Amino acid sequence: MKNHAFAPARRSWMRTAGIMAAMAWGGLTLAPGASAQAWPTRPVRIVIASSAGSTGDLLARMLAPRLESIWKQPVIVEAKPGASGIVGTEYVINAQDGHTLLLGTQTALMSKYTQKNLRFDPLTDLLPIAKVINYQMVIATNAPTAKRAGTLAELVALSKSTQNGLFFAGNGPTSIFNLSMAIMNQGLGLRMAAVDFPSVSAMNLALLRDDAQVMVNTPSSVKGQIENGTVVPLAAVSTERYTNLPQVPTLKEATGYSGYVPLLWAGFFAPKGTPASVVQKIDQDLRAVLDDKFRKQIESTFTGTTVSSSPPAFAKEIQAETAVWRDIFKAMDFKPE
CATH class of the missing domain: 3.40.190.10 (Periplasmic binding protein-like II)
Known part of the structure; x- marks a missing residue:
């Protein structure tokens, strides 16, 4: 989503070093009247690109009531499975309401290298907000x-x-x-x-x-x-x-296996064009709800390790990981489906 009218505000915002790191992922933009204090102004949807009852769905439903208590708006979890995560991911990318988030895994990101004729680029059309958990496998x-x-x-x-x-x-x-x-x-x-x-x-x-x-x-x-x-x-x-x-x-x-050991994780993303202030607020609010007691509950429920993250840190981690997967696919001579 382009917003030429606010290019000066964007340039001013880019001067902040921490935000510049997030910009490297694909660019946050400022929208008219957007502010962390004003958001959310309507119900928030958390979309998972897997089926209802899946690990991602259950995680989202654990987080939703705690986020509701901060945001003072309903938080609705929607399962949109299909095409190895593409259906739900594309739905979030195309959302224009400013209140739709993706709780996804690297499956959504790898679609850039695994799918033919993809109608979006997950590496530029999604903004990383924060990783929540590294799962065991x-x-x-x-x-x-x-x-x-x-x-x-x-x-x-x-x-x-x-x-x-x-x-x-x-x-x-x-x-x-x-x-x-x-x-x-x-x-x-x-x-x-x-x-x-x-x-x-x-x-x-x-x-x-x-x-x-x-x-x-x-x-x-x-x-x-x-x-x-x-x-x-x-x-x-x-x-x-x-x-x-x-x-x-x-x-x-x-x-005696000595090859690459994959890691499954889940984290929050927003569509490109989401205001920087909103991305930062969501990140801060996630950290607020993930207190020590709740972290232990999540880790016990999902056999994983919760993560202290941030938009720049998550973006940097994703860039490094997707580069590894890209090289592996090339070495495997993997053909996109």
């Missing part, structure tokens, strides 16, 4: 498969000895789960075929039914199943063991 199997292959190394061997290999439960070829597995599998060598499902809950059900034998997911998504033994985590997608799953080895410990 595990490579997991089901109980019947674990009886035949109780470790990740044994699962790799089983996949190679099985005539048609194993089935991987995915969430779309360009989802973070599928892409993470594709990257890790360069070093692991699993013989598998991806079967994609419309939601994370459908992925989980496929694993439980043995329609698939392996998946990448967050432990919180299958916490009950891990506890009752119907889902068996074989490796932590991490360089260190998780304190809540101390018995689960890291990828390196499990197989």
Whole structure:
């Protein structure tokens, strides 16, 4: 959204060093009458680009009432799944009401490199506000498969000895789960075929039914199943063991894997053109609601680590990470879908 009439105000604003760092991401603009004190003037929508009941949806619903108490306006969570996050992301980018935010993952950003004929550029059409959490991820199997292959190394061997290999439960070829597995599998060598499902809950059900034998997911998504033994985590997608799953080895410990270790996170974004003062207010208000007690509640619920962030810091982190993914896709000769 262009606003030539306020170019002088924009130039004045750019002189502030901290805001210049955020500008490097794609540029915040000042809008007529915009101020942090005046915002919000209507209900705020938090859009997640995944299905209702997903981890992102639940996180947004935990945050919403606390933000309502500060903003004095209703905060509505809307799930808009589809096309590996593109539907929800594009919806936010096209929003013109100044009160629509995205709580998204890097899946939305990687669409720049994974999708053909994209109608937007997530790296310039979205403004990073703040990262909220780094999630844990595990490579997991089901109980019947674990009886035949109780470790990740044994699962790799089983996949190679099985005539048609194993089935991987995915969430779309360009989802973070599928892409993470594709990257890790360069070093692991699993013989598998991806079967994609419309939601994370459908992925989980496929694993439980043995329609698939392996998946990448967050432990919180299958916490009950891990506890009752119907889902068996074989490796932590991490360089260190998780304190809540101390018995689960890291990828390196499990197989000697030494490649790139993907990280799944969630953070807030606003459409390009959102006033700088509003972006800063949202960031400040997020930090206000994320007190120590609430952080511990989120970390316990979602098996992850909450993050102290800011628009410039989040933008810098995203730039570094997307550069890594871009180079990995190039090395893989990955063809956009």
